[in-house]
Amino acid sequence: MAPAASAAANDFPSGYQGYHTYAEVTAELQKAVANHPDIAKLSSVGKSYEGRNLNLLTIGSGTGKPEVLFTCNQHAREHLTTEMCLHIVQRFTDGYATDSKIKNMVDTHTIYVVPNVNPDGSEYDISGGRFHNWRKTRKPVPGSTAIGTDPNRNWDYQWGCCDGSSTNPSAQDYRGTAPFSEPETRALADFINAHQVKAHIDFHTYSELVLWPFGYTTSPTATGMTAAEAKRFQDLGKAMAATNGYTPEQSSKLYITDGDINDWSWGTHKILSFCFEMYPTGSNPGFYPKDTQIVPQTTRNDPAVDLLIGQV
Template sequence: MAKLPRPLVAVLTALLLAVAAQLPAGAAPAPPAPSSGRYLVTGPSNAQQRSQVARTGAAIDSVRGDGSIEVSAIPSELAAIKRLGFRASALPAPAPEPSGRAATSYHTFAEMQAELDAVVAAYPQIVRKVVIGKSYQGRDIVGVKISDNVATDENEPEVLYISNIHARERLTAEQTLDLIATLTKGYGSNSRITNLVNGREIWLMPMVNPDGQVYDMTSDTQPGRMWRKNRQPAPTDLNRNFPYKWGCCGGSSGNVNSETYRGPSAESAPETKVLTNFVRSRVVGGKQQLKLFLDIHADAAMVLWPFGYTYNDTAPGMSADEAATHQAIGRDLASSNGFTPGQSSDLYITDGTTDDWTWGDQRIFSFTIEVAGGSFYPSPSRIDSLVAGTRESLLRLTEYADCPYRAIGKQGQYCPAGLRR
């Protein structure tokens, strides 16, 4: 067998060492990215036709103003999209970031951890760091709890906000870190912020897919990996792996190479199991303490609510008042930032998603906010303005935690004494 030239061996060795350096001790590297590409698909004009595209297994990345959709698809999915009669053209790769670290840039996983540590050190009376479990490669899935008397499990309504479940959606972690900064810096000086912190227990987790996030950010000058899933040997779309209506309705893929691969079974991904276990742990005395859940995504400029698996507003598990409450809150949030509100299935059918599970299984009023930046990698110079534009939505949502039914004027019927234990 012919030997590789020494220079090539050296390059390959350096690359392997660089990859190994990104992993915690003892973690095995996941396989390389699948051969998916990004395409602009024209022809679909409604939710049903977008759902036909999603049923191929392609990930719908965004819906443009003219109705065309951007997708990530492997070759078999691209062929299936064309068989549906839709047109597809290749999209250019994302532009590289400037070399070196900009003054304002996206947080790496390590920088996010350091920022949380700094916040805890600066505001120990209202912030506590929490590690809810480990990723496949052994990284901490970390967040903070913010509340007055933060070390005590008080008789207060709770909220859970997560982000970066899809690795390439970098702006989502910045949105959550911005909310952490807003709640801490404003405490004691801003009456609105002070009331929120005093009256609620707020859980915030900026990077719930840390392995994927680290992989996506391997190089500042090569951000175009466009990695979506986690990093186990059969990488899974975590937002198709939750155990409510998992794989039921054509809203995910059974093909391991697909960007929407749902995994071999519900909760098969370690990160999914960590999140579901945490949510279940908030059942105290037989009652779920979490009253609101938010999953922050990019890049559709939308506010969405359950269900994603069906087009029906009041499917089993969603009464008329529950649907109306979701709708009213979602529209209120959208009114603050100009986003489009809608039921998740108004976009296209999905199954096994976070907020279908948190509502359908745990009865937590649940939302997805799709922040907007024009791409998965908006210029770092725009981070501050983009997250500022969505800040009000997150504050409004937090205010509803005492009684979501207030959005439809039925707080007297459903929570005359407030939503408490």
């Protein structure tokens, strides 16, 4: 299916035009590669339902180094997360020549960044110059008039197990017709399956939380998580939260989720996988903070990002 028309810069309402549309994000990634061809490479993990590239920016050179992944914008309306991934790209490319700490992290790791896991939903959310409060993908649900699946309930580890997602196609947390029914989640999973990712943050908004697996159960030591492994998550989660002022907790303390990327990443591959719920803490401004918050809220996570990279 051909992609819908790309959103224009003015599709973000007044007060939000500092945010990047999908086309603008792609242009920024291309610019990063043009300016830093020795350490940056642009590719794609696959295509969205509407045919958009799921852009992947790889930072680092050489093979055999610990791999770290940052993903953003699984949920369409969470535009601040796209800015978070773009900030990571810009910081680790533009800062390479002048910041010895950044240079060392890049020289000793391979860093992957996927700024738009759900570009179709994100573009729809800003279409017409207004926000649509859209969360899900844009693939029609077979046998229903509903559109879209919650990509972060569509992963196949404990999918649909524990009342942590919905079977109602109209629900915000609809899990899909089957695990990996969405091309976006399938493509990202295939990429992870083919690589040796050791650590990962999936950025969301909002609530200012650092969350770790498991989300499908309240037990800190369910099958697949030893006491020592749970303590490692707890210790690192608390350490990262101490740098950004977020609240650290096991994901299920917020609410039960099943079929999410963090449970899958750990349960399937033992990836040290966290979810960051970014600014704000509450429903005002909720999913739509003004663009004046982009710089303070993305830079706020620099020390936590560095801590995670330093773990592997």
